[in-house]
Amino acid sequence: QNRISPDNLWKTYFFFAFGYRSQKNCDRCPETTRLLEQIPGLKVAFFSILAPGKHIPEHRGKHKGIIRCHLALKVPEPREKCRIRVSEQVAYWEEGKxxxxxxxxxxxxWNDTNDYRVVLFLDIARPLRFPLSIVNWLVNRLVGFSPIIQVAKGNHQNWEKQFEEMLR
Incomplete structure (x- = not known):
């Protein structure tokens, strides 16, 4: 995520991405992992933690075969100061929704509050009719082999090694 957020005010706790699984994180959160494994078409899952005062600038995904879902876990008040704009529409998270x-x-x-915002961030394969469903399945499989996913996987594995060393 360094491309859109080069500071350390947006943290993630990663579970899955296009066939890659962070086994150690899954082991640390077994109930969350059990629930995630039941979501049909799940491609990406992580906790997204936005620090107070953080703004993630405008950006866009490149693949129409995905629908993004945020499950709000912790939303600071006032609600109007913690928001997302998609195209011309502004929305606010509600805990549990x-x-x-x-x-x-x-x-x-934006998180223009004094507290952290936490969502469970999910990318789910867009349901499409045949034959587009097959094309989307193939594209989603290929994304897992793309350089961006491979670099992210390597970065995550390096972070895991550093984290384990800090615990010793």
Whole structure:
């Protein structure tokens, strides 16, 4: 995520991405992992933790075969100061509720509060009719082999090694 957020005010706790699984994180959160494994078409899952005062600038996804979902776990008050804009529409998270959107539209996020915002961030394969469903399945499989996913996987594995060393 360094491309859109080069500082350390947006943290993630990663579970899955396009066939890669962070086994250690899954082991640390067995109930969350059990629930995630039941979601049909799940491609990406992580906790997204946005620090107070953080703004993620406008960006957009590149693949129409995905629908993004945020399950709000912790939303600071006042609600109007913690928001997402997708295209021309502004939305606010509500704890325990989901927010679905197409991330290929320009979107940006603000947390103009004094507390952390936490969502369970999910990318789910867009349900499509045959034959597009087959094309989307293939594209989603190929994404797992793309350089961006391979670099992210390597970065995550390096972080895991550093984290384990800190615990010793």
């Amino acid at each position: 989901t927010l679905f959107f197409d991330d290929t539209y320009p979107h940006e996020v």
